[in-house]
Each structure stands twice: as structure tokens, then as C-alpha cells.
Amino acid sequence: MREPGPPMLPLVLEGIGFSAGGRDILSGIDLVLEAGPRTVILGPNGAGKSVLMRICHGLLAPTSGRVLWSHRERPGEPRRQAMVFQRPVLLRRSVLGNLTFALAVVGVPHYEREARAVAALGRVGLAAHARRPARVLSGGEQQRLALARAWMLEPEVLFLDEPTANLDPGAVREIEAIVQSIHASGTKVVMVTHNLGQARRLGDEVVFLDRGRIVERSAIDRFFRTPATAQADAFLKGELPWH
Numbered sequence: 001m002r003e004p005g006p007p008m009l010p011l012v013l014e015g016i017g018f019s020a021g022g023r024d025i026l027s028g029i030d031l032v033l034e035a036g037p038r039t040v041i042l043g044p045n046g047a048g049k050s051v052l053m054r055i056c057h058g059l060l061a062p063t064s065g066r067v068l069w070s071h072r073e074r075p076g077e078p079r080r081q082a083m084v085f086q087r088p089v090l091l092r093r094s095v096l097g098n099l100t101f102a103l104a105v106v107g108v109p110h111y112e113r114e115a116r117a118v119a120a121l122g123r124v125g126l127a128a129h130a131r132r133p134a135r136v137l138s139g140g141e142q143q144r145l146a147l148a149r150a151w152m153l154e155p156e157v158l159f160l161d162e163p164t165a166n167l168d169p170g171a172v173r174e175i176e177a178i179v180q181s182i183h184a185s186g187t188k189v190v191m192v193t194h195n196l197g198q199a200r201r202l203g204d205e206v207v208f209l210d211r212g213r214i215v216e217r218s219a220i221d222r223f224f225r226t227p228a229t230a231q232a233d234a235f236l237k238g239e240l241p242w243h
Contacts, residue, residue: 006071008080008156009035009188011056015065018051025051026212029065038189040203040220044235047209049192050161056190057083057159082150083159088142095121095137095145096130102149120152124178140171147178158182160191164198176202200224208232
């Protein structure tokens, strides 16, 4: 286990805008993400949900505004945030090799890597597949491997971009159970999903986007029971495209 450093959260977004191809995708985003509650980002198709996630994680730079972490990572310091995508990004290595490589990148000593990787595979039910090529796993197994890799690095915050899209119901249940366990271990979970049932199962609060702006933020039960905006009400009634 790594010694905890200064907390990275809260994450503060101030006046975030993002434009591409002559189109404004995000405008005037002000958002504070605190440690603790699981945050689900919802909104109709084209609302800017995935772009917002990538800006939070640092994969995209905003066109305007600032992204402020409580603690700024120093060069060479292991990152305490991770992101898992709809389509897992896996190396042409074994299941175990994908994990040991990730540990090497963050400076874990060689003699510790395999034991930590094996333990991570056990947590997600993939120990029996350790020597198989990662890219021959099923879609659900590949996503479990991606989650194991992220969880193993002990992130303070985990960003999930539609982690169960196109998976069968059994695989969805397995992924959701792992996400619940990651949250229970103390990691902040921020997730984009088009599955409203999943949002209710895995979320504590909703950030609702429409046309590149945050139009509502509320507790999960309140959002589904009594949405505060006409846009959210239309979305929940299926009157807006929602994936």
C-alpha cells in the first residue's frame, strides 16, 4: 500500500469552456467535486458528458477556464486519479502483464509487482486468467481487467465513461459490483452512464448537462422523483435523446 499524500480532492472547475470544429461543446461549467459521494453525470446525446470527464482527468485541455486540484501532482509523482473507458485500453500482454506493467510505470519495486497484481486479479474474479492474452478476454472480462488495473493503483478518484455499454446483463452486474467495492474502499467515483437504472444503483448525486451546460445538480433520489428543471423532466420522460 502506498503512503497517502496530500488529498487531491476537491476538484474545482471554474468557467470551463471547450470548443472544437467551430462548435461550443461546453460553456460556463462551474463544478466542485468533493471526496465521498458517487457522482453520476447524465444528459442527452451531445450534451458534453464525455468531454467534461476527459477535461477533469486531464486528457483534454479546456478552451477557457481553469481546472484546479487541491494538490497538484509533481513531475514523477504517481497519479492518484484513474479513468476507465467504454472500450478498455489494453496492452498486447498477458492479463497479469497488463497489471505489472502499470505498477512498473508508477515506480513499484519489481519484487512487489506480481503479488500486487495477482491480488488485484483476485478482487475482480480474474485470477484464473492471469496468463492469458488480455485481448482474447470477453468484453466484460476486459472491463474487469481495466477496473482491476485502476483500482490496484489506489486512486483517490476514478472516472468511468460508460463502463458497461454494450455488455450483457451478467457482465453489467459484475462490473457494478466491482464499482461498488471500489467506492467502499474509499475511492471517489465519477461516472457517465446512459443507463438510468444504473445511475440509481451506483449514484449518490446527479450532475445533469444539457447543451454543454450544467442545468441541475441534486441528490439521486430527488433528481428522479422531482427534477427541478424542464430539461431534466423531459429527459427522464424520454423526450430527449439520452445516450
